[in-house]
Amino acid sequence: MSLTYEDRRMTILNQLEMEGKVQVHQLSEMLAVSTETVRRDLDRLEKEGKLRKVYGGAVKMRLELVEPPFLKRAQMMKAEKAAIGKLAASLIRDGETIMMDNGTTTIEIMPYLKDRTNITLITHSVPILNLAMETFRGRIIFVGGEVNMEFQAAAGSLTDQMLDQFKVNKAFISVGGISLTDGITDFHLAEALVSRKMIQRAEESILVTDHTKFGMSTFARVSKLEEISMVITDSGCSKEWIDAIETLGIEVLISD
Incomplete structure (x- = not known):
């Protein structure tokens, strides 16, 4: 039985929380879905403001790109x-x-x-x-x-x-x-x-x-x-x- 988007979303965000970044191919193997599905999920999560896409994967959104005073x-x-x-x-x-x-x-x-x-x-x-x-x-x-x-x-x-x-x-x-x-x-x-x-x-x-x-x-x-x-x-x-x-x-x- 394939995972729903919500299941994949939770897995991706949990992985992101622990590692700070995720990779498309790693997620594809972990979730047993195609790389295209992972990329669509990352696109959707980026629109939700949950992550920022980078080449080959995504990184956690930083609240501050520079340190406040x-x-x-x-x-x-x-x-x-x-x-x-x-x-x-x-x-x-x-x-x-x-x-x-x-x-x-x-x-x-x-x-x-x-x-x-x-x-x-x-x-x-x-x-x-x-x-x-x-x-x-x-x-x-x-x-x-x-x-x-x-x-x-x-x-x-x-x-x-x-x-x-x-x-x-x-x-x-x-x-x-x-x-x-x-x-x-x-x-x-x-x-x-x-x-x-x-x-x-x-x-x-x-x-x-x-x-x-x-x-x-x-x-x-x-x-x-x-x-x-x-x-x-x-x-x-x-x-x-x-x-x-x-x-x-x-x-x-x-x-x-």
């Missing part, structure tokens, strides 16, 4: 990010040294560290530095270099050299997108390189991200998913994604 992003999914930040902060033990990259989710960890005095924070993020100087009572190390005014963080060779001087307990990493195919990605190459270095210099690398980033791929690759120790996200994350990440041996924590 930091202050605008800070207001997006704010409650979810705050809950993720609270859960992430609870994992930090006294005496630990942590790194935070430049993100509107990582910055939400800071309010829950304000009374912690025996923690060392290393960051290249100007917004996180500013907030830490106002509220944090532990030790602060700012990883300098050339400050990019667009995304308000230091990056480049000097930043990379400074990060090489440290070995830390935990690195908290933000994300532009998460895909089983492309791994962890960011909008900016310079920021992706800093996040990658932090992962390399940490005993544990913890990804902090709201559910909207799953199934997305952005410009610059940070790392493979397997290089992450843990993912902290919100309850909007689908069971399929949780299962897929845990299958890779990565622990997943869901915030309240």
Whole structure:
């Protein structure tokens, strides 16, 4: 019995959610239909605004082709990010040294560290530095270099050299997108390189991200998913994604 369009539609969208992209020939074999049928389905889904056709297949629609400014992003999914930040902060033990990259989710960890005095924070993020100087009572190390005014963080060779001087307990990493195919990605190459270095210099690398980033791929690759120790996200994350990440041996924590 052949699959209906609705059945094929669900399969295509599920595959797109997990992989970030689909290929016509792969779908043809999976659905046991002709490539012409798959192409018609992709045409229809593109008209529905569910995907964007590319040569040989389709990719997931991106809500943002470029990253919004930091202050605008800070207001997006704010409650979810705050809950993720609270859960992430609870994992930090006294005496630990942590790194935070430049993100509107990582910055939400800071309010829950304000009374912690025996923690060392290393960051290249100007917004996180500013907030830490106002509220944090532990030790602060700012990883300098050339400050990019667009995304308000230091990056480049000097930043990379400074990060090489440290070995830390935990690195908290933000994300532009998460895909089983492309791994962890960011909008900016310079920021992706800093996040990658932090992962390399940490005993544990913890990804902090709201559910909207799953199934997305952005410009610059940070790392493979397997290089992450843990993912902290919100309850909007689908069971399929949780299962897929845990299958890779990565622990997943869901915030309240």
